[in-house]
Structures are given as structure tokens and as C-alpha cells.
Amino acid sequence: MKYILASASPRRRELLAQAGFEFEVIPSSIEEKITRTVPSEIVMELAARKAEDVFRQYGKKDCCVIGADTIVVYRDEILGKPSDKAEAYDMLSMLADRTHQVYTGVSLVIFRNGQVHTRTFYESTDVTFLSAVRTCMPM
DSSP: OEEEEOOOOHHHHHHHHHTTOOEEEOOOOOOOOOOOSSHHHHHHHHHHHHHHHHHHHHOSSSEEEEEEEEEEEETTEEEOOOSSHHHHHHHHHHHTTSEEEEEEEEEEEEEETTEEEEEEEEEEEEEEOOOHHHHHSOO
16 A cells, blocks of 8 residues: 655654655645634644545545644644744743643545545643753753
């Protein structure tokens, strides 16, 4: 079976390669518009839309298209992707020494023996990391 990653994310490529998969990368061209308010529903919807978009492009050949999406939530607020290094620094500084949630949705669109099967799910993880200033200071 051919595996297709519907993402241009270097980290997703690395994870699939580390797991031993041989795959092709065909990034989805969908607009990542958020239409829901619950983080788990957001990541599952976006992951499914990405996988379905690439599946439609690829055609009906035996394959498994993998779509994924990740968001960070802090104090019930979804944090977008930082636009530059300064914004990334500000975001990491805000999150340092505090617990936030990372939600990842995954959607698999599998075409085998003339039938399409879809499986979509998510995982959430609480993440806390120490600030760089605190970890570099002598005790």
C-alpha cells in the first residue's frame, strides 16, 4: 500500500520516517479555516479536510492518505502559529513555567479493494517546560 502524507511539515515527515514508513509527500492546499470552538473538534476537522483533499487529488488507487493538524491551547485560548521569531519568543515566554495543552488530530483515508475507509482521531497532551532563563541560572 502506498502512504501519502498530506502535509509539508518537516516534523511530520521526520516522525513517519522514524517509524519506518516509506511515503510520498503531497501537501494539502485547503484553507485552514477554523469553524468549530472545541479544540479536539478543530484538529480532527482540519486533519480530515487535509486528508480528503489530497485523496481527491491522488485518485482512487490503493493508498492511505494521512492528514494531521496540531494546535496549542493556553487558558482556553487557541494560539496561532507565530509569524516571526519575535512572536515565537513572546509565545514561548508566555508558556514557560506554565502548563498548556497540545491537541493533534489525525485522519486516515484508506482506499483498498474499491472501498474508502476513513478513521479520524485526536490526542491531547499537557505540556509544561521551564523557562530558559530559569534553567540557565546557577543554583
